[in-house]
Amino acid sequence: MPVTLRSFAKINIGLRIGPRREDGYHELRTIYQTISLHDVVRVDVTRGAGIDIYCKDPRVPSDESNTCWRVADRVLRSLKTRGKVRITIEKGLPVQGGLGAASSNAVAIMLGLERVLKRQLAPEERLRIAAEVGSDLPLFLVGGTVLGTGRGEQVYPLDDLPSLHCVIATPSTGVSTPAAFAAWDKQFSDNGKLTGPLPSDRINTFSQSVYEWLNGSSFSPTGVPGKGWDRAEALLLDLVRTGMENDFERVVFPMCPAIRQVKRSLEREGAKCVSLSGSGSSVYGLFGDKESAAKAARRLSEYDVPAQVAVTLPRTRYWKEMFRDRVIG
Secondary structure (H helix, E strand, O other), rough: OOOOEEEEEEEEEEEEEEEOOOOOOOEEEEEEEEEEEEEEEEEEOOOOOEEEEEEEOOOOOOOOOOHHHHHHHHHHOOOOOOOOOEEEEEOOOOOOOOOOHHHHHHHHHHHHHHHHHHHOOOOOHHHHHHHHHHOOHHHOOOOOOOEEOOOEEEEEEEOOOOEEEEEEOOOOOOHHHHHHHHHHHHHHOOOOOOOOOOOHHHHHHHHHHHHHOOOOOOOOOOOOOOOOOOOOHHHHHHHHOOOOOOOOHHHHHOOHHHHHHHHHEEEEEOOOOOEEEOOOEEEEEEOHHHHHHHHHHHEEEEEHOEEEEEEOOOOOHHHHHHHHOOOOO
């Protein structure tokens, strides 16, 4: 029987780019957070051989370059089985939006194939395949609030944040991750602190910023825990205080001024924290309540900037909702 799954998006809460490694990748530090926006993927296996991918969006490749194809091929080989795999992707997430859509699709296909075939990969084999195919894939095998290190593929579950309301705004301009890294290298190639053999100062301070944020004392406006003070609101204030940011903004905004304008618009609409997600083009704003988020999304849509309201998904909810049919609120 075919299996249908939700393929959830992620945002990056802070992202630091370190030196280029010997393998050609950059050292990274980031916090991933899964959110409720999603694609829907469907997978089935019948007699025969081959992998077919169907999607109405022409920008989604249907050949071996698709991460779903590459994961499906590796899963079949790892399980030492064969069959005709049919994958259908219903897009709800932007292409090249910095939300991890392709990576999330691929992990959903991995989990869906396990259900269809009634066989499971060992956890370490899941992670091996995911990391082999792409840096963003392993985070979707964890879900919730996740620390990413290495090139982003080394993932560690953190204590989940409370659910936060957010607006995801995606201008029509797409951003290629390789192009963003190339622009970073070109701009900072002569800066030894960023691209030298030692980790950059910004990489070294990331852990400190994360610790200050997640262990901050601002659980009330006075720094003293008190009745009625909302922890989610306090975490947003602490996040702003630590000054964590996405390094990609330093090269993407000059390349695409329209994306910088989206960030400014979300700030004007009252978002507590606004940032580029991944290498873009999506920008997210975190709000203290659903009503404020909905108002901001409507305002951006009036200016022809596609914007959606979402919530962050803690780890338990992420896994519960993956196979459910009902709409997430």
